[in-house]
Amino acid sequence: MQRIFKSPVLQFFAAVTMAGAATSSSATDGVNRRDQQQQTSENRMQQHPYIGMWVTDDGRVRHELLPNGRYDEARGNRESAYRGRYEVTGSHIEYWDDTGFTAEGDFVDGNTLHHGGMVLRRR
DSSP: OOOOOOSHHHHHHHHHHHHHHHHHHHHHHHHHHHHHHHHHHHHHHHTOTTOEEEEETTSSEEEEEOTTSEEEEEETTEEEEEEEEEEEETTEEEEEETTSOEEEEEEEETTEEEETTEEEEEO
C-alpha cells in the first residue's frame, strides 16, 4: 500500500476505514445470499401442490399450508390455535410449531393428508 498519509494516526484511520469497508461488503454479500436462498425456497413453496387448506371431515381441525413454508392450524372455534413452519419431502410433511411442538404426516394422494391419527382433506 502506498503511503498517502505521513502521520501514523492518519495511516491508522485510513487502514481502519478500509478494513471496515471490506467487512461491510462481505457482510452485505452474506445477507444478500441468505435473502436469495429464502426467496428461492419461497418460490418453490408457492408452486407446491399441497399449498392450501386441509380440513377434517367434521371441520374441527383446519390446517392452512401457506406458500412461505408456514402453517396456521385452527381447532374448533379457536382460530390460529397452532402456528409454525413446515417442510414437505415427497409426500411426507413435518411441522415445527412456534412453541416447540413437532408433528408429521403423509399425503396419501393429492387430496388426503393423514396427520396425528386424523384424516384431512383438501378444501
